Amino acid sequence: MKHAKIFSRATVLLLGLALAPSTLSEPAAPPVFAESAGDSVEEYLLKAAFLYNFANFTTWPDDAFEDERSPLVFAVLGEDPFDEHLIATLDEKHINGRPLKLVNYAELEELGDCHLLFVSRSEAAHVAQLHTLLADRAVFTVSDIDRYAHMGGVARLGIEEQRPVMEINTSAAKRADLQISSQLLKLARVIEDDT
Amino acid sequence: MNSANERPRHALPRRRKSVLLALLWIAASYPSCSSTTICARASLRPHIDLTQLTLEELLDLEVIPDSRQPRRPGDDRGCPT
Numbered sequence A: 001m002k003h004a005k006i007f008s009r010a011t012v013l014l015l016g017l018a019l020a021p022s023t024l025s026e027p028a029a030p031p032v033f034a035e036s037a038g039d040s041v042e043e044y045l046l047k048a049a050f051l052y053n054f055a056n057f058t059t060w061p062d063d064a065f066e067d068e069r070s071p072l073v074f075a076v077l078g079e080d081p082f083d084e085h086l087i088a089t090l091d092e093k094h095i096n097g098r099p100l101k102l103v104n105y106a107e108l109e110e111l112g113d114c115h116l117l118f119v120s121r122s123e124a125a126h127v128a129q130l131h132t133l134l135a136d137r138a139v140f141t142v143s144d145i146d147r148y149a150h151m152g153g154v155a156r157l158g159i160e161e162q163r164p165v166m167e168i169n170t171s172a173a174k175r176a177d178l179q180i181s182s183q184l185l186k187l188a189r190v191i192e193d194d195t
Numbered sequence B: 001m002n003s004a005n006e007r008p009r010h011a012l013p014r015r016r017k018s019v020l021l022a023l024l025w026i027a028a029s030y031p032s033c034s035s036t037t038i039c040a041r042a043s044l045r046p047h048i049d050l051t052q053l054t055l056e057e058l059l060d061l062e063v064i065p066d067s068r069q070p071r072r073p074g075d076d077r078g079c080p081t
Helices: A002-024 A043-056 A085-090 A121-133 A170-175 B014-029 B036-042 B055-059
Strands: A040-042 A072-077 A098-105 A116-119 A140-143 A155-160 A163-169 A189-191 B062-064
Touching: A040 A043, A043 A072, A043 A085, A043 A116, A043 A140, A043 A155, A043 A163, A043 B055, A043 B062, A072 A085, A085 A098, A116 A121, A121 A140, A163 A170, A163 B055, A163 B062
Parallel strands: A040 B062, A072 A098, A072 A116, A116 A140, A140 A155, A163 A189
Antiparallel strands: A155 A163
């Protein structure tokens, strides 16, 4: 009898423990956004993937890095719309053997060294000032501000009819001494500066 | 000499032994954090890695617009024109 009682307590305990790891260690299932063609995906999760690809299809001049092991630095200027999408996208990845680093600059005055700079919409009023500041620096500037590529930015990520659109200003890329792969250019709209 | 009801001194009571085994099993089942960085990463929301897709596949995805971003003239952001 006593053995039976102990057995039943042990059974309850073990059952409880067996269920515990699956309920406690795994977070609630996220909203499912499929990841194959034609499916829907959150705007800034998708834009984070495009930023990674922009860096992957671009060659910076050697002197843009301190040495062969220096990280490729991504930066966001202004209000960060990515939440954790960008840091999660870049996490533990390398491009051409370089680790990736992410920095946030709240305002233009704080801007430091970086290789790919996402300009938040909150900085729309400071675009001309930014481009003057970056005039002789090898920085891939990208934004979703309207007509950003026409305004001298290297790339704009837009949305048209619910699909992503890439615009690339090849003159701006050339001024920044960046080589953009033809593989990327053939899928983008090539833009000229506004005159 | 031990009588039949006596347990050797080094032996744990059966119940305590099962609790210990259960605790060991839990410890082995939970994901471990070898550093604070890894633990911090584990707290990130589960993430879909779109970098595995080609550019063509990314361009073919339908965008769920971020409702927090203000709309501006000229930016249809998925609205019918």
